[in-house]
Amino acid sequence: MPSPRLFSLIGLLLPSLISADTCSEISLNTNIEVANPLAVTYTTEQIDYWSASCSALKPSCILFPKSAAEVSTILQVLNTNTEKFAIKSGGHSPNNYFSSVDGGPLISTQRLDHLNLSQSTGVANLGPGNRLDEIATKLQGTGWTFVGGRIGNTGSGGLMLGGGLSYMSAQYGWSASSVLEYELVLPNGTIIYPSPTVHSDIFVALKGGGNNFGVVTNYQLQLYNQGLVYGGNLVFLRNAEVDRRLLKAVRDFTEYNTDDKAAVIVTAERAQVNLVDTWILFLFYDGPSPPANTFKNFTSIPGLITKTDRTRTYADLMTFSNWVVLKGFQVMIGTETIPIPSSALSDEVLWEGIHAHWRNISSSTLAVPGIVASIAYQPFPKRIAAQAKAKGTDLIDADPDADKLIIELNYAFLNPGDYSMMEGKMESTYGGIRDRVLGWQAEGKLQSNVYLPVFMNYGFYKQDYFGRLKAGSRQLASDVAGRVDPDGVFSGRTGGWKP
Structure with missing residues (x-):
């Protein structure tokens, strides 16, 4: 029979055993x-x-x-x-x-899916449980829009904590640039409301600092007027000439486009044993139709297979975009940021350099079951950085000193057993791009002394997100994290990049 002392010990330990299990x-x-x-x-x-x-x-x-x-x-x-x-x-x-x-x-945060809009001011309170297609649907008919990402299924919380690149970023900056105030639950459970005037350092750290400072339960945002938009996809069957011309077109668009309502994403995609080898062009115009010749450098390229671009609601575009989500696949995303080359060096840098490197690495994956490999070239013109700075300080602190491209790399495959091998492929892909860019800068072929951060929303977990930020941004994030989370609840017990 157990001794009274044992029962006493169990009685002392029981509360701590129960509290050690959050679920219970x-x-x-x-x-x-x-x-x-x-x-x-x-x-x-x-x-x-x-x-x-x-x-x-x-x-x-x-x-x-x-x-x-x-x-x-x-x-x-x-x-x-x-x-x-x-x-x-x-x-x-x-x-x-x-x-x-x-x-x-x-x-x-699924139940935190509120969206409350002031119709007169366009100020909205938004919960992180909303996905972008849900936001667009809720705003349908109001005349207001949210500066969100490009795929409807994306969650709003992670998007804005990483900064958020939008079709509308040349007009309004990052998604996070439009935040007016956060409702933030700190690691110790305290609820605060960071803004430009209250807890201003936390306010900045949340714009590009990820999940290091607590849980955001409400974003107070400035929305913007919007009616019908124009958007969809153009699909091209690839060959070397199509490769070269599309890469030159996205380079030129990044430098010369002056219509901030226009945006493109230029994506090459390959699938298992070359059953698919295409270019998919994402077109967007923040209006019912783009002015003539806005996208001429792209639409004049031969090899067009199919097109879905048309006038539509933004909600329809967001829902349509969900075709890119491959359910049931293991997915990896990585990224690099590069300064655009001069027009004269476009072929050497983009076509013969970066794109040939990607095709070489992706070719070595084509026997992997279910493989889908893609590379997306996304314009990052000076105006995006300028718009973000005009709306206030953020942790990314991008400089409007050079036109750049944000490159997004994706590998999707079916077998979990291929994960370790595909990690190596991803590292080789973005690492090879980074090495080439540094080499071209040293040779004077690309602008040197350009700040090239890793874009958080596309970063592979092995990339050094905080190490690629400016020293002042790194220090701010570290200082804020140390102050709001002195016991390391988030820094030691959650995933993600840590300052």
Whole structure:
């Protein structure tokens, strides 16, 4: 028979054992919605990631807070234990553990899906549980638009914490540039409201600082007037001449386009054993139709297979864009930022250099089951940086000193067993681009002394995001993180880049 002393010891230990399990503590002592592994809501939320590798990580439970107060309660419980955890908005980061967790609680912001608009001012309060297509649908008919990303299924929370590149960035800067105030639950559960005048250093750190400072439960945003838009895709069958001309066209567009309502993404895509080898051009114009010749350098290129560009609502464009999300695939995303070459050196740098390098590496992956490899060339003209600076300081602190391209690299494949090998392919792809850019700068072929940060929303987890920011931005992020999270609740127990 157990001794009275044993019962006494169990009685002393029991509270700490219970509090060490966030899922049990929240379930037993609060009204916060908790989904355990056998619940349907657990399954539906867990499979809703862009990468199957994130879905394969199994949280101990999924918590669905409906307010900042409920998020505060969850974080206060987490402060009593040492569990790993994660916060998920849309789950579009394919980096394992960035918004996914294995064996600890997952905080889903899905129930924080409010959108409250002042019709007269265009100021909106937006919850991180909204995806971009949902935002566009809710705003349909109001005459206002959100400076969001380009794929409707993207979660708004992760987008804005990484900065957010938009079709409308040349007009309005990053997605985060339009934030007026945050509602932020700090790691200790305190709720604050950073703005340009209150907690201003935290306000800056949240614009490009990722998930290091707490949980944002509301974004107060300035929206902008918008009616019908023009957009869709042009698909070209590739050959060497199409490669060369499209790369030259995106270079020229980045430098010479003066209509900030116009935007393009130029993407090359290959699939297993060359069953697909195409270019997919994303066109956008913030108006019902672009002026004549706006996209002429692209549309005049031969080899067009099909086109879907037309006048439509922004909500329709966001919903249409979801064809790019490949459910059930392991996904990796990486990136590089490069200064554009001169017109005379376009072929050498973009076609013979970067694109040939990508084709060489991607060719070595074409036997991987289900492989889809892509590279996207996205204009980053000086005007985006200038617009972002005009709206206030952010952690990215891009300089309007040179026209640049943000290159997005994607590998998607079916077999989880290929993950380690494909990591090496991704590192070789972005690493080779970086090495070439540094070499061309040393030779004087590309502008040197240009600040080239890693764009967070496209970064591979092994890339040095904070190390590529300016020293002042790195220090600000580190100082803020140290002050708001002195016990390392977020820095030591969540994934993501750490300052």
